[in-house]
Amino acid sequence: EIVMTQSPATLSVSPGERVTLSCRASQKVSSNxxxxxxxxxxxxxxxxxxxxxxxxxxxxxxxxxGSGTEFTLTISSLQSEDFAIYFCQxxxxxxxxxxxxxxxxx
Amino acid sequence: xxxxxxxxxxKKPGESLRISCKASGYSFTGYWIGWVRxxxxxxxDWMGIIYPPDSDTRYSPSFQGQVTMSADxxxxxxxxxxxSLKASDTAMYYCARMGASADYWGQGTQxxxxx
Numbered sequence: 478e479i480v481m482t483q484s485p486a487t488l489s490v491s492p493g494e495r496v497t498l499s500c501r502a503s504q505k506v507s508s509n510x511x512x513x514x515x516x517x518x519x520x521x522x523x524x525x526x527x528x529x530x531x532x533x534x535x536x537x538x539x540x541x542x543g544s545g546t547e548f549t550l551t552i553s554s555l556q557s558e559d560f561a562i563y564f565c566q567x568x569x570x571x572x573x574x575x576x577x578x579x580x581x582x583x
Numbered sequence: 584x585x586x587x588x589x590x591x592x593x594k595k596p597g598e599s600l601r602i603s604c605k606a607s608g609y610s611f612t613g614y615w616i617g618w619v620r621x622x623x624x625x626x627x628d629w630m631g632i633i634y635p636p637d638s639d640t641r642y643s644p645s646f647q648g649q650v651t652m653s654a655d656x657x658x659x660x661x662x663x664x665x666x667s668l669k670a671s672d673t674a675m676y677y678c679a680r681m682g683a684s685a686d687y688w689g690q691g692t693q694x695x696x697x698x
Contacts, residue, residue, distance in 0.1 A: 511684035520677055520688040532686060564627055568684055572629040
C-alpha cells in the first residue's frame with residue numbers, strides 16, 4: 478500500500494499570507510495526485526487533480542505542483558473561507574489519502 | 584452533477600443496513616462510484632469502487648468482506664450495505680463520482696451503531 482504523509486499536521490496562518498502544504502508518497506505515483514479541501518460539517522471538495530490541474534470552479538489562488546513522490550499545494554493569499562483541512566490522495570496504485578493538514582487562523 | 588445520499592441511521596450492533604447514493608445530472612453508467620469512510624474526528628478512508636454498468640466492484644483490503652457495494656443503473660443509485668454492524672462502523676460515509684479523481688461528492692450519511 479502506498480502511504481501518503483502530509484506535513485505539517487497543523488498550520489497557523491494569517492489571512493492574506495501565502496501558504497504551502499506538503500504531501501509525500503512512499504513510492505512514486507507519477508502525477509496521479511489529488512488535493513481535497515474539507516470544511517467542518519461538509520463533504521470533501523476536489524481542488525486539484527493530476528498534481529497541478531485545478532478542478533472546475535476552483536479559484537486561481539490554489540495551485541498544485543510536484544510529481545513522483547513530492548507534492549505541494551500552494552494557496553497564494555489566504556482568504557477566510559480557506560481555513561479548513563486539506564487532504565492529498567494518490568490514485569496511481571489504488572487510492573490512499575494522507576492524514577490531512579489543518580489550516581487554522583493565527 | 585448531484586449525488587444525494589440517504590439520511591442518517593442509528594442502528595444496534597448486529598443489525599443490517601443499506602445506505603444509498605442517488606446520482607443525477609450525468610451519465611451514471613459512464614463513471615465509477617467510490618465510497619469513503621470518515622470516522623469521528625478522523626481522516627478519510629477509501630473503501631472501494633463500483634462500476635454501475637456491470638457492477639464490477641473493487642474493495643480496499645480493510646473493507647473486503649466487511650461491506651458490500653452494489654448499484655442499480657435503472658434508478659441511477661449506488662448502495663453500500665452491512666450484514667452485521669459493529670460499533671466501530673460508526674462514521675460518516677460518502678459516495679463520490681470517479682471522474683477526474685473523486686470530482687463530485689454526496690453530502691454524506693452518518694451511521695451510528697450503539698447498543
